Amino acid sequence: MARPSTYKPEFAEQARKLCLMGWTDKDLAKFFEVTERTINRWKIDYPEFCQSLTRGKVMADAEVAAGMYERARGFRHPDVQVLVVGGKVRKVKVEKIYPPDVRAGEVWLRNRQPALWRRDPDPKDADEAPQPVRVVVEVKDASRPEPGEET
Numbered sequence: 001m002a003r004p005s006t007y008k009p010e011f012a013e014q015a016r017k018l019c020l021m022g023w024t025d026k027d028l029a030k031f032f033e034v035t036e037r038t039i040n041r042w043k044i045d046y047p048e049f050c051q052s053l054t055r056g057k058v059m060a061d062a063e064v065a066a067g068m069y070e071r072a073r074g075f076r077h078p079d080v081q082v083l084v085v086g087g088k089v090r091k092v093k094v095e096k097i098y099p100p101d102v103r104a105g106e107v108w109l110r111n112r113q114p115a116l117w118r119r120d121p122d123p124k125d126a127d128e129a130p131q132p133v134r135v136v137v138e139v140k141d142a143s144r145p146e147p148g149e150e151t
Helices: 011-020 025-032 036-045 047-073 102-112 123-128
Strands: 075-085 088-098
Touching: 011 025, 011 047, 025 036, 036 047, 047 075, 047 102
Parallel strands: none
Antiparallel strands: 075 088
């Protein structure tokens, strides 16, 4: 006869929040004081737990990717600016503009198309690189003259 599960329904929401912070199944196992195998069993036995992990991991990654994409492209969004004009507070609708971010674009492209956007040169081009030069350094004792030299 199997032992009763230590799973509680509130674990699903806790796990979702922890996954939003980047926690792995191994981290969750430590937090819930169970093994990773138990976490995997909970995913099968408790669909709400599995769905929470998906929402915490996959959805969070998707939202960050969307934000990175928008930041790389640049974007606009409506906003409200509060001003004091003639002693009166006024709310003015404005549009905030964020120009494209080069660093975000580099990260995006290096991850999406590494063959085209890698930082390091392609190793197959190594044949065209100059051959290394061997440098030999000889250390001599300046206080002792060489044979045949005058002191």
